[in-house]
Amino acid sequence: MAGLKITKGGRSIPLNRLADEIMSDVRKAATVQIEQQVRARLERIRCPVHGKSFRSISVAMAGDAGRIRVEPCCEETSDAVERAVAGV
Numbered sequence: 001m002a003g004l005k006i007t008k009g010g011r012s013i014p015l016n017r018l019a020d021e022i023m024s025d026v027r028k029a030a031t032v033q034i035e036q037q038v039r040a041r042l043e044r045i046r047c048p049v050h051g052k053s054f055r056s057i058s059v060a061m062a063g064d065a066g067r068i069r070v071e072p073c074c075e076e077t078s079d080a081v082e083r084a085v086a087g088v
Contacts, residue, residue: 035059038068041084047077 006013013021038059046053055071068085072078 034066038066038085042068042070042081045077045080045084047073048080049074049076052077 004015006015006018008021039057042057042059043053050073052073054077055073056069058067058069060067060069068081070078070081072081
């Protein structure tokens with residue numbers, strides 16, 4: 001009997017691992033989308049005192065948790081970030 005062969009990215013995937021591979025791809029796509037949404041929301045924030053954006057924005061997702069790191073110019077901007085992220 002001929003076996004069914006599944007390939008992805010040039011490598012063979014056993015049928016019993018296919019669901020895991022699909023879910024891994026779904027999780028990666030969702031993570032990218034969440035990172036983009038958070039970054040877009042943060043990039044709109046301007047310092048109410050100085051009118052500046054952030055020096056840097058870093059968004060990293062791992063599983064169900066995420067880490068956001070920003071370099072604001074002052075405490076007022078940090079407060080605006082906390083309010084913006086609370087709605088994500």
